[in-house]
Amino acid sequence: MNNDVMIGTWAWGSGYNGSKMIFGKGYDEAALKNTFEKAVELGFLKWDTAAVYGMGSCERLLGNLIKGREDIFISTKYFPNRKFKSGALEKSFAESMERLGIKSADLFWIHKPNNLLENLKEAVPLMKDGRIKSVGISNVSMTDIKTAESFLDKHGLKLGAVQNHFSLLRNDQQPLIDYCVRSGITYYAYMVLEQGALAGRYNAENHFPTFSMRNLAFPKSKFRKIEQLLGMMKDIADKHGIDRSQIPILWAMAKGAVPIVGITKPSYAEKLSEALKADLTDEEIDRLTEEARRTGIRQQGSWEPQ
Numbered sequence: 001m002n003n004d005v006m007i008g009t010w011a012w013g014s015g016y017n018g019s020k021m022i023f024g025k026g027y028d029e030a031a032l033k034n035t036f037e038k039a040v041e042l043g044f045l046k047w048d049t050a051a052v053y054g055m056g057s058c059e060r061l062l063g064n065l066i067k068g069r070e071d072i073f074i075s076t077k078y079f080p081n082r083k084f085k086s087g088a089l090e091k092s093f094a095e096s097m098e099r100l101g102i103k104s105a106d107l108f109w110i111h112k113p114n115n116l117l118e119n120l121k122e123a124v125p126l127m128k129d130g131r132i133k134s135v136g137i138s139n140v141s142m143t144d145i146k147t148a149e150s151f152l153d154k155h156g157l158k159l160g161a162v163q164n165h166f167s168l169l170r171n172d173q174q175p176l177i178d179y180c181v182r183s184g185i186t187y188y189a190y191m192v193l194e195q196g197a198l199a200g201r202y203n204a205e206n207h208f209p210t211f212s213m214r215n216l217a218f219p220k221s222k223f224r225k226i227e228q229l230l231g232m233m234k235d236i237a238d239k240h241g242i243d244r245s246q247i248p249i250l251w252a253m254a255k256g257a258v259p260i261v262g263i264t265k266p267s268y269a270e271k272l273s274e275a276l277k278a279d280l281t282d283e284e285i286d287r288l289t290e291e292a293r294r295t296g297i298r299q300q301g302s303w304e305p306q
Helices: 019-023 028-043 053-065 089-099 116-128 141-154 174-183 211-215 220-225 227-240 244-254 268-275 282-294
Strands: 006-008 045-046 073-078 106-111 135-138 159-165 188-191 259-260
Touching: 006 188, 019 282, 028 053, 028 268, 053 089, 073 089, 073 116, 089 116, 106 116, 106 159, 116 135, 116 141, 135 141, 135 188, 141 159, 141 174, 159 174, 220 227, 244 259, 244 268, 244 282
Parallel strands: 006 045, 006 259, 045 073, 073 106, 106 135, 135 159, 159 188, 188 259
Antiparallel strands: none
């Protein structure tokens, strides 16, 4: 089992907040089925989704693929509104379980720290009866982490995981990662490839689809700023005999994070599996970190806290 990464499915769904809207590409269900099967064959058994990915369509698709399997680790999320509503977390959890076709979640996230303590309080009974095997919090600060830890400790429970945006172009999370490692909390990094900007397949000339959220988040002007970084990634990848798209993933792992890697083709699973056999040197990690810093870019999603 490849425990060093989790496979993400944000680019899998349809409709609002789905593949076409966010990534500018439609999805092919047959191709995603082949992708899932190849990834599982290669030992990628940890899968991440969310209620808001395609507004349930990602969960439904993943649920169809995991039918009859007992070896798949499932991570999904509840996105709370700004105003707390009693029962909303449990309702979202039940709906997610129905779409996924399972009775319990290996890892269940509060997707944003809105009304964090109130939502954690609603999660406690689900944790105690085993429906939530581990709870995580996403898009959070150090204060949020310690608040959650303290609250759960009073109930004899433990915070299982933190999931934040972390990449070469969003490298301000090291104190949180180090704290999580010391505290036995798994730190998951999302958008390590910046929705494809760091994959090496796009540049200022070959740009993201015009009508997509990632095009708005990463315009051509930013691609021009990362040309040297992409070149450095290629040089390092060639040295290790792996694809350039895997360098940011290995960099995040070297920093102590478990990357969540979105894949939509069987070949992407193969590239990831091959890359996990490589280790970047300390000198390579430092060079990448410095070159990324020199771009002056700090990526941030509209949903993230400042």
